Amino acid sequence: MNETIITCSDVCIAYGRQEVLHGINLKIPRGAFLPFTGPNGSGKTTLLRAILGLVPIRHGSIQTPFQKCPAGYVPQHRIIDPLYPVSVMQIVEMGLYPERRLFRPLTRAQKQRAADALDQLGMVEHMQKNFRELSGGMKQKVLIARALVCEPDVIIMDEPTSELDEKSEQDVLQHLMTLNRDQGKTILMVHHDLELVQELTHTTCRFRHGNAEIVTLDRAEADHA
């Protein structure tokens, strides 16, 4: 059995007085491809953000390896203000900050990795364009490239394909599957399309009634019906 890479122990999360999730106990194994599924407002994004340390937990604990190696993160909404005059390449280079810190310039190898990350998503020809000039789907691909460029062990994505066309969505999901199968990357992803997800994996982290559990997709579908 694979070692556990993320552990949630009796986690409770609330926004003010509104409890969103309670008693969450999850052990996510290394190398898992785990979609988070459930109705709107069930806490999928909340738990994802809590795992990343972006949302405080009311009680319980979450253990992750992100102190040593940050996760690759693709947020739900486009979060870069269009006022910023930054290029596509500069957005992807941001993903290399853990290696560069304050002063280190970009090495040739790092520039090539950034270009390769864009190439894998079909975006390399746009790398000198200003980020704000791109369409919603293209921006999402650039943010995915940013998440992948530092070669993280864990990739966390919140509806990463919501603005992509069908072909682009298939390509991105296939690419994620390749990273999972061939390189053993752990992938956590909020995704609403159970049918699409069934082609990629057998288990899901199902959210309902303020709780979350890892179940097989067959059981999730049966319960949903």
Added chain:
Amino acid sequence: MHDAMQCLYCQFPEALTAGLLISAVCALLGVFVILKRAVFIGITLSEVAACGVAVSFLIGIPPFVGSLALVLGAVSLFARPYENQRIPRDTLMGIIFIAATALTILLVSKSGPGLMEINAVLYGDLILASSKELKILFAILTPALLLFLCVLRPTLYSFMDREGSKVLGIKTWIWESLYFLMLGVIISAASQIAGALLIFCYLVVCPAAALVASKRIWIVLIAAPLMSMLATFIGMVVSFNFDLPTNQTICMTSCILFAIISTACWIYRKVIPITHNH
């Protein structure tokens, strides 16, 4: 004109040097003020600084100390994240601006010297910069500028995408707080020499011109201080030649420069044909 420029430097070397230094540093930080969509922070902190000077006169402490203390207090309120608050940051800025302006006048009305005399002290006039003030300016602005250049990368990332930066291990609260702290210290030091209006102008007008002119952040960060220094120099030469108030002439020169650059960029975009990608 050449004689006029030489005369300007001979007669007011401190003013020219102070103007160029303040304009360059404020313009560089001003790029982030605009990108953070917190434009009114400049005028608010300048008024808070003036209020601090008024408090200093009343209680008998050095003006810079009083000004810095109040500015740092205001900065500590602005440095918090405001995305999930009930009121936006610029609303709080407006409230503090009103309070600082009103309190300054109330305090001055109770002070010994009259309002007109204290105005020059509170609000500054670049042309009156002394060598002592210039030394203080160098001592404060130069290290602040060097520090800002050192932390430019994490500051840019923290401002551009706070959550993405946190996930990458960037301590966003440190860089954001440091930025606002530097801004507060610079405004405290500079506003007594240059005045609130001119500081606000330096933080906004030429950085805005640079953002209009370029789509590349590094070019913007170089162009903004250069444009600001150019506007300062031209403004001072014009004010010296035509016996006009220095601060206001520099402000108008900056605004004219902004208008020229914006118009030129607009014409360029209309004239250059659109390239089609097939």
